[in-house]
Amino acid sequence: GAVVSQxxxxxxxxxxxxxxxxxxxxxxxxxxxFWYRQFPKQSLMLMATSNEGSKATYEQGVEKDKxxxxxxxxxxxxxxxTSAHPEDSSFYICSARTTGNSPLHFxxxxxxxxx
Amino acid sequence: GQQVMQIPQYQHVQEGEDFTTxxxxxxxxxxxxxxxxxxxxxxxFLIQLVKSGEVKKQKRLTFQFGEAxxxxxxxxxxxxxxxxxxxxxxxxxxxxxxxxFGTGTRLxxxx
Numbered sequence: 199g200a201v202v203s204q205x206x207x208x209x210x211x212x213x214x215x216x217x218x219x220x221x222x223x224x225x226x227x228x229x230x231x232f233w234y235r236q237f238p239k240q241s242l243m244l245m246a247t248s249n250e251g252s253k254a255t256y257e258q259g260v261e262k263d264k265x266x267x268x269x270x271x272x273x274x275x276x277x278x279x280t281s282a283h284p285e286d287s288s289f290y291i292c293s294a295r296t297t298g299n300s301p302l303h304f305x306x307x308x309x310x311x312x313x
Numbered sequence: 314g315q316q317v318m319q320i321p322q323y324q325h326v327q328e329g330e331d332f333t334t335x336x337x338x339x340x341x342x343x344x345x346x347x348x349x350x351x352x353x354x355x356x357x358f359l360i361q362l363v364k365s366g367e368v369k370k371q372k373r374l375t376f377q378f379g380e381a382x383x384x385x386x387x388x389x390x391x392x393x394x395x396x397x398x399x400x401x402x403x404x405x406x407x408x409x410x411x412x413x414f415g416t417g418t419r420l421x422x423x424x
Contacts, residue, residue: 232411241401242356254385258314299344299405302412304355311368 201225203296204305211282211312215233219277219308221292227272228294232302233265236289245290248275315340316326317404327423332392334418336385336402343407345378346383350417351398359387376414392422 201224211217221231230249233262234242246256254267264277264286273295279286287308293302316339322379326332336345344363360369362378369376375388379410385402399419403412 230410231340234414239419241417244411244413247411293356299361299412301361302347302348302356302403303358307355 200215200301200303202228202292202303202305204292204308206308206311207306210311213283213312214281216278216280217282217310218280219290219292219310221228221275221277221294221305223273223303225292226294226303228275229272229297231269231275231292231294233267233275233277234291234293236291238263238289242291245277247280279310284312286310286313315404315409315413317402317407317413317415319400319402319418320358320397321418323419323421325421325423326392326393330392331403332389332396332420333403334387334400334420336404338383338386338404338413340383340404340406342404344380344405345382346403346405346412347376347385347387348401348414349398350401354398356401388405392420394422394424397422398411 203222205220233245245260246254248254248267248269250269250272256262269275291307293304318337346361347359350356366380367378373390376384399417401417402415
Protein backbone atom coordinates (compact mmCIF):
# COMPACT_ATOMS: atom_id res chain seq x y z
CA GLY A 199 0.00 0.00 0.00
CA ALA A 200 0.84 3.74 0.08
CA VAL A 201 2.07 4.07 -3.48
CA VAL A 202 2.88 7.48 -4.93
CA SER A 203 3.16 7.76 -8.68
CA GLN A 204 5.12 10.62 -10.21
CA UNK A 205 5.22 11.48 -13.91
CA UNK A 206 7.15 12.00 -16.01
CA UNK A 207 10.28 10.30 -14.73
CA UNK A 208 12.48 12.23 -17.13
CA UNK A 209 11.87 15.32 -19.20
CA UNK A 210 14.06 17.41 -21.43
CA UNK A 211 12.76 20.78 -22.45
CA UNK A 212 14.01 23.90 -24.11
CA UNK A 213 14.73 27.05 -22.19
CA UNK A 214 11.65 29.24 -21.88
CA UNK A 215 9.09 26.44 -21.98
CA UNK A 216 6.98 25.17 -19.09
CA UNK A 217 6.94 21.67 -17.68
CA UNK A 218 4.24 20.04 -15.57
CA UNK A 219 5.01 17.24 -13.14
CA UNK A 220 2.22 15.15 -11.66
CA UNK A 221 2.19 13.42 -8.31
CA UNK A 222 -0.59 10.95 -7.51
CA UNK A 223 -1.33 8.92 -4.44
CA UNK A 224 -2.69 5.68 -5.86
CA UNK A 225 -4.17 3.89 -2.88
CA UNK A 226 -4.64 6.51 -0.20
CA UNK A 227 -5.88 10.03 0.20
CA UNK A 228 -3.08 12.49 0.71
CA UNK A 229 -4.14 15.49 2.71
CA UNK A 230 -0.70 16.96 2.28
CA UNK A 231 1.89 16.61 -0.43
CA PHE A 232 5.40 17.97 -0.34
CA TRP A 233 7.62 18.96 -3.23
CA TYR A 234 11.36 18.60 -2.90
CA ARG A 235 14.29 19.44 -5.10
CA GLN A 236 17.48 17.45 -4.93
CA PHE A 237 20.80 18.40 -6.46
CA PRO A 238 23.34 15.65 -7.21
CA LYS A 239 24.72 14.08 -4.06
CA GLN A 240 22.86 16.51 -1.85
CA SER A 241 19.94 16.40 0.51
CA LEU A 242 16.29 17.00 -0.25
CA MET A 243 15.38 20.66 -0.16
CA LEU A 244 11.75 21.31 0.65
CA MET A 245 10.24 23.65 -1.91
CA ALA A 246 6.63 23.80 -0.86
CA THR A 247 3.86 22.13 1.07
CA SER A 248 0.68 21.47 -0.81
CA ASN A 249 -2.66 21.01 0.95
CA GLU A 250 -5.73 19.89 -0.93
CA GLY A 251 -8.04 22.75 -1.77
CA SER A 252 -5.80 25.54 -0.53
CA LYS A 253 -2.82 27.51 -1.69
CA ALA A 254 0.58 25.94 -1.36
CA THR A 255 2.99 27.16 1.28
CA TYR A 256 6.35 27.95 -0.23
CA GLU A 257 9.67 27.81 1.56
CA GLN A 258 11.79 30.90 1.79
CA GLY A 259 13.66 31.58 -1.42
CA VAL A 260 11.34 29.52 -3.65
CA GLU A 261 9.59 31.61 -6.28
CA LYS A 262 5.91 30.77 -6.22
CA ASP A 263 5.33 32.29 -9.66
CA LYS A 264 8.03 30.09 -11.12
CA UNK A 265 7.05 26.87 -9.40
CA UNK A 266 3.28 26.69 -9.59
CA UNK A 267 1.70 24.07 -7.37
CA UNK A 268 -1.86 22.88 -7.61
CA UNK A 269 -3.43 20.33 -5.29
CA UNK A 270 -6.87 19.94 -6.82
CA UNK A 271 -7.84 16.67 -5.20
CA UNK A 272 -6.85 14.36 -2.37
CA UNK A 273 -4.90 12.21 -4.80
CA UNK A 274 -3.25 14.66 -7.18
CA UNK A 275 -0.79 17.49 -6.91
CA UNK A 276 1.02 19.11 -9.80
CA UNK A 277 4.17 21.18 -10.00
CA UNK A 278 4.62 23.38 -13.04
CA UNK A 279 8.04 24.84 -13.71
CA THR A 280 7.27 27.94 -15.73
CA SER A 281 9.66 29.49 -18.23
CA ALA A 282 12.29 26.93 -17.37
CA HIS A 283 15.95 27.82 -17.52
CA PRO A 284 19.05 25.60 -17.37
CA GLU A 285 19.52 26.41 -13.69
CA ASP A 286 16.13 24.76 -13.03
CA SER A 287 17.60 21.44 -14.13
CA SER A 288 17.36 19.15 -11.16
CA PHE A 289 15.70 16.13 -9.62
CA TYR A 290 12.22 16.95 -8.33
CA ILE A 291 10.53 14.56 -5.91
CA CYS A 292 7.07 14.66 -4.44
CA SER A 293 5.96 12.97 -1.28
CA ALA A 294 2.61 12.46 0.34
CA ARG A 295 1.25 11.57 3.72
CA THR A 296 -2.14 10.76 5.06
CA THR A 297 -2.41 12.64 8.31
CA GLY A 298 -0.37 14.37 10.97
CA ASN A 299 3.23 13.26 11.12
CA SER A 300 2.77 9.92 9.43
CA PRO A 301 5.60 8.61 7.24
CA LEU A 302 6.22 10.21 3.91
CA HIS A 303 5.71 8.15 0.78
CA PHE A 304 7.82 9.32 -2.12
CA UNK A 305 7.28 9.29 -5.83
CA UNK A 306 10.09 8.03 -8.04
CA UNK A 307 11.13 11.57 -8.90
CA UNK A 308 11.42 13.55 -12.11
CA UNK A 309 14.74 14.42 -13.63
CA UNK A 310 14.34 17.71 -15.44
CA UNK A 311 16.94 18.85 -17.95
CA UNK A 312 16.56 22.29 -19.49
CA UNK A 313 18.64 22.88 -22.59
CA GLY B 314 15.84 28.51 10.66
CA GLN B 315 15.80 24.91 11.72
CA GLN B 316 18.79 22.87 10.64
CA VAL B 317 19.36 19.15 10.68
CA MET B 318 22.93 18.05 10.24
CA GLN B 319 24.29 14.56 9.74
CA ILE B 320 27.76 13.21 10.19
CA PRO B 321 29.70 11.81 8.56
CA GLN B 322 28.93 13.07 5.09
CA TYR B 323 30.52 10.00 3.51
CA GLN B 324 31.57 6.64 4.87
CA HIS B 325 33.36 3.83 3.10
CA VAL B 326 33.46 0.53 4.97
CA GLN B 327 34.57 -2.99 4.25
CA GLU B 328 31.76 -5.49 4.04
CA GLY B 329 31.18 -6.88 7.48
CA GLU B 330 32.22 -3.73 9.33
CA ASP B 331 29.77 -1.70 11.37
CA PHE B 332 28.49 1.74 10.37
CA THR B 333 26.92 4.60 12.28
CA THR B 334 25.43 7.89 11.14
CA UNK B 335 24.50 10.68 13.53
CA UNK B 336 21.75 13.22 13.13
CA UNK B 337 21.66 16.51 15.05
CA UNK B 338 18.88 19.07 15.05
CA UNK B 339 19.15 22.71 16.05
CA UNK B 340 15.69 22.47 17.61
CA UNK B 341 13.81 19.92 19.68
CA UNK B 342 11.93 17.45 17.54
CA UNK B 343 8.50 15.93 17.99
CA UNK B 344 9.62 12.86 16.13
CA UNK B 345 12.27 11.76 13.70
CA UNK B 346 12.16 9.49 10.70
CA UNK B 347 14.90 7.72 8.82
CA UNK B 348 15.00 7.11 5.08
CA UNK B 349 17.30 5.26 2.71
CA UNK B 350 17.90 6.40 -0.84
CA UNK B 351 19.63 4.02 -3.19
CA UNK B 352 21.70 5.55 -6.01
CA UNK B 353 19.30 6.76 -8.70
CA UNK B 354 16.28 6.03 -6.53
CA UNK B 355 13.90 7.84 -4.24
CA UNK B 356 13.91 7.90 -0.45
CA UNK B 357 12.28 4.93 1.22
CA PHE B 358 10.93 5.12 4.75
CA LEU B 359 12.78 3.00 7.30
CA ILE B 360 11.43 3.91 10.73
CA GLN B 361 9.93 6.59 12.97
CA LEU B 362 11.02 7.40 16.52
CA VAL B 363 8.79 9.41 18.81
CA LYS B 364 9.74 8.94 22.45
CA SER B 365 12.72 10.42 24.23
CA GLY B 366 15.48 7.80 24.49
CA GLU B 367 13.64 5.39 22.22
CA VAL B 368 15.58 2.54 20.64
CA LYS B 369 14.23 0.44 17.80
CA LYS B 370 15.79 -2.42 15.89
CA GLN B 371 15.21 -3.77 12.41
CA LYS B 372 17.38 -6.82 11.86
CA ARG B 373 20.92 -5.37 11.59
CA LEU B 374 19.75 -1.76 11.94
CA THR B 375 19.46 -0.03 15.31
CA PHE B 376 17.86 3.39 15.61
CA GLN B 377 18.09 5.64 18.64
CA PHE B 378 16.41 8.91 19.60
CA GLY B 379 18.26 11.09 22.06
CA GLU B 380 16.96 11.94 25.51
CA ALA B 381 16.65 15.61 24.59
CA UNK B 382 14.97 14.71 21.28
CA UNK B 383 17.50 16.76 19.35
CA UNK B 384 19.66 13.96 18.03
CA UNK B 385 19.37 10.49 16.65
CA UNK B 386 21.57 7.74 15.32
CA UNK B 387 21.39 4.81 12.94
CA UNK B 388 23.77 1.92 13.46
CA UNK B 389 24.21 -0.92 10.99
CA UNK B 390 25.89 -4.07 12.23
CA UNK B 391 27.99 -6.14 9.81
CA UNK B 392 27.29 -4.11 6.69
CA UNK B 393 26.43 -5.80 3.42
CA UNK B 394 26.71 -4.53 -0.13
CA UNK B 395 22.93 -4.11 -0.16
CA UNK B 396 23.29 -1.42 2.50
CA UNK B 397 24.83 0.95 -0.04
CA UNK B 398 22.97 4.23 -0.34
CA UNK B 399 22.38 7.55 1.35
CA UNK B 400 20.71 7.59 4.73
CA UNK B 401 18.67 10.62 5.67
CA UNK B 402 17.08 11.56 8.92
CA UNK B 403 14.03 13.83 8.79
CA UNK B 404 12.86 15.78 11.78
CA UNK B 405 9.36 16.99 12.54
CA UNK B 406 8.96 20.00 14.77
CA UNK B 407 5.61 20.64 16.37
CA UNK B 408 3.86 23.57 14.73
CA UNK B 409 5.82 23.51 11.48
CA UNK B 410 3.78 20.75 9.82
CA UNK B 411 6.73 19.64 7.72
CA UNK B 412 9.74 17.41 7.79
CA UNK B 413 13.20 18.87 7.46
CA PHE B 414 15.70 16.46 6.01
CA GLY B 415 19.18 16.06 7.30
CA THR B 416 22.20 16.51 5.09
CA GLY B 417 22.51 12.76 4.58
CA THR B 418 25.29 10.21 4.96
CA ARG B 419 26.39 8.35 1.87
CA LEU B 420 27.49 4.82 2.62
CA UNK B 421 29.67 2.73 0.34
CA UNK B 422 30.37 -0.88 1.19
CA UNK B 423 33.44 -2.48 -0.30
CA UNK B 424 33.16 -6.20 -0.97
